[in-house]
Amino acid sequence: MSSPQQTMTILRELRLSSMAQAYQQQLDMPRLHELSFDERLALLVEHESSDRQSRKLNRLIRAAGLPQPAALEDADYRASRGIDKAHLASLATCDWVRRQQHLVILGPTGVGKTWLACALATQACRQDLSATFYRVSDLCNDVAVSVLDGSLPRLKVLLTKPKLLVLDDFGLGELSPLTGQVIFDVIDRRMTWGSLLITSQYPIEKWHGFFHDPTLADAVLDRIVHVAHRISLKGESMRKLLAKKQMQPVAASK
Numbered sequence: 001m002s003s004p005q006q007t008m009t010i011l012r013e014l015r016l017s018s019m020a021q022a023y024q025q026q027l028d029m030p031r032l033h034e035l036s037f038d039e040r041l042a043l044l045v046e047h048e049s050s051d052r053q054s055r056k057l058n059r060l061i062r063a064a065g066l067p068q069p070a071a072l073e074d075a076d077y078r079a080s081r082g083i084d085k086a087h088l089a090s091l092a093t094c095d096w097v098r099r100q101q102h103l104v105i106l107g108p109t110g111v112g113k114t115w116l117a118c119a120l121a122t123q124a125c126r127q128d129l130s131a132t133f134y135r136v137s138d139l140c141n142d143v144a145v146s147v148l149d150g151s152l153p154r155l156k157v158l159l160t161k162p163k164l165l166v167l168d169d170f171g172l173g174e175l176s177p178l179t180g181q182v183i184f185d186v187i188d189r190r191m192t193w194g195s196l197l198i199t200s201q202y203p204i205e206k207w208h209g210f211f212h213d214p215t216l217a218d219a220v221l222d223r224i225v226h227v228a229h230r231i232s233l234k235g236e237s238m239r240k241l242l243a244k245k246q247m248q249p250v251a252a253s254k
Helices: 004-013 018-030 032-036 037-064 085-091 115-124 136-149 154-159 176-194 204-210 214-225 238-247
Strands: 102-106 132-133 166-167 195-200 228-232
Touching: 004 018, 018 115, 032 132, 032 238, 037 132, 037 154, 085 238, 115 132, 115 166, 115 195, 132 136, 132 154, 136 154, 136 166, 136 176, 154 176, 166 176, 176 195, 204 214
Parallel strands: 102 195, 102 228, 132 166, 166 195
Antiparallel strands: none
16 A cells, blocks of 8 residues: 555656645645545545646746736726727637637727737637737738748748737738738638737728738738627727826825
């Protein structure tokens, strides 16, 4: 019969480190010995499962490359921002991602488009859906570099593979003909695989002009607009409001 220490060693050798930790906690808490075998075993399995899920979530979030931490439970629902709470709750289920639908977040600079995109991408990761975040300006640069070093096919795979691809600040900076073609190729490949989340300061009606080739623009927009949910954010710049708050004089203590 194995000793507790031998059991701990075997659990670690089997890469069940969280279960081993939970087993040690049971050894250190005599009251848990009053539980039945099935109850104690359930606690061990639950601890291992929970820890694995947590590690997987952290891996997904790191792989997404999100520029800032964000969670939907921290969303600002003030009426002046234009966020419909019921609509956002529906999007939080991520059914639109599973159905290969898209989401467009519009609004002026600073109103929180990128933050909300990060929160929704985090929500997707929480539901075991992979995500990748890309600023469109960075994508333009990476496309140019990948052509020079021969890594363009790999870049296309990176953009095609995740269940949710976030393209942030669409319309800022010049969209080269090659980048436009890459975006079309990626969207076309993703039609039966994943979803897009696009943020932009510009209304969709102006997106056509971002592409050098009108035919390509028609093809791209046709694949996005008809299956896209929309959120239009309003209000004053969140960065401006934060700056005002930080600049307020501190009340002198009496």
